[in-house]
């Protein structure tokens with residue numbers, strides 16, 4: 001018998017398939033990561049920190065919040081740093097929802113929302129994304145009850161890359177004033193879509209962002225929340241004073257000082273690799289979800305064979321199951337060269 005709550009003891013841990021992800025052997029197009037290393041400036045900042053002999057001291061976050069606020073175009077009291085955006089997601093859900101409340105989490109989507117919702121004892125409703133309609137806004141609004149405390153608006157959604165419009169986010173905020181509207185902007189720099197203009201007027205909007213994707217440092221775990229000042233106070237009450245590793249702060253600060261390096265990669269991925277792969281798939285008549293992100297969800301006739309053959313050719317992609325139970329492959333857009341290699345392998349397979 002476990003001393004933990006029954007419903008938690010009955011759950012499985014979320015275990016992403018990390019085994020065998022050898023970046024020396026494979027082009028890693030399976031986790032929506034940046035596919036090339038971080039800038040020399042970030043590496044240098046980390047090395048300098050290690051040699052400054054401060055590892056024995058507790059973290060001191062300095063002006064990182066101010067730096068982020070300036071980058072985001074909000075005030076410092078509208079930002080809080082977190083240990084990756086998973087942490088921000090968790091804090092927002094834990095801080096707002098009570099056991100027995102309802103969560104509306106459109107699917108298919110990123111697993112952490114429902115993992116946290118289940119830990120908090122919420123009942124989950126999952127209207128479906130569709131290739132034609134995108135975010136199921138009418139179904140979500142129809143599902144709202146006086147028990148609704150969480151509505152997820154991933155912008156864009158993972159795995160399908162679907163955006164949600166600012167006006168639909170506003171509709172959610174109006175329709176469910178007692179719920180947190182969780183706007184997950186994990187891929188913000190690829191999409192430039194943001195709900196930050198709504199946070200002053202709608203105190204129920206909480207935006208989460210990360211340095212894991214575009215900025216290329218998922219191993220360091222650095223994210224942040226953007227929301228109104230009152231919500232930031234609540235987040236800081238729940239968040240530990242040292243929850244974020246000092247090395248993550250050092251690296252994020254160096255990255256913000258050198259945005260060009262990240263911008264160049266975004267241009268290559270979104271301006272070259274994405275259209276190239278999309279036109280190849282369209283030419284071959286292969287069905288895929290229209291994406292605004294650095295990844296695409298593709299329906300091959302024989303996904304398992306394609307996945308295995310790509311792996312043999314040195315490329316990893318990730319199978320994802322949609323709401324109909326159909327398996328698709330989620331493919332991250334990498335550099336132009338990596339995309340050309342992917343296309344050449346796919347071309348031989350199809």
Ligand SMILES: Cc1ncc(COP(=O)(O)O)c(C=O)c1O
Nearest residue numbers: 084085086110158186210212223
């Ligand atoms: C939509 C979405 N939100 C959040 C995350 C988590 O990111 P982080 O590494 O910042 O916790 C991911 C990671 O894949 C994601 O796809």
